[in-house]
């Protein structure tokens with residue numbers, strides 16, 4: 001059976017390309033060459049995984065006037081049309097991507113994803129936007145709308161307040177004409193093409209010519 005042969009050949013090939021250690025302390029240079037090659041390919045596909053995950057937010061309204069994907073697109077579109085740079089716009093696009101798995105801490109999920117690719121300020125905005133966004137609704141839920149005040153005096157306080165005021169809290173308009181996810185795709189790929197801030201940054205650098 002050809003299909004069975006193909007599967008057997010594929011399995012044998014995959015096994016050949018795998019490291020041999022059972023504990024990491026037994027690892028060899030050869031093992032890590034194999035893992036390193038796989039890592040490079042995997043890292044390159046990060047924007048594709050992000051796009052797939054963003055699509056999970058489509059149709060997820062949670063009671064809001066627009067779904068979470070539209071809110072993300074609208075936040076990014078507003079930032080883009082206001083002349084923000086690509087790192088900022090990509091942060092705006094991804095700022096709520098953690099809603100699916102980070103139900104109780106979604107800003108930190110997005111902040112972790114973008115951290116290797118953006119400035120400290122843009123990372124900080126993303127990480128803390130939840131507290132700043134609360135200024136617009138926490139009081140309706142019996143919470144302190146001024147919880148952001150605990151950050152008053154921080155060098156990025158005003159930038160985070162501005163993100164929420166101009167783009168995030170403003171991005172729930174069902175009649176707004178947002179750009180599509182496809183529009184932001186090239187930007188996402190450019191921003192994520194190379195990490196600027198990661199302990200794995202050396203491993204992700206292209207081989208020297």
Ligand SMILES: [Fe+2]
Nearest residue numbers: 095096129130
């Ligand atoms: Fe958020």
Ligand SMILES: [Fe+2]
Nearest residue numbers: 071095096168
């Ligand atoms: Fe948001």
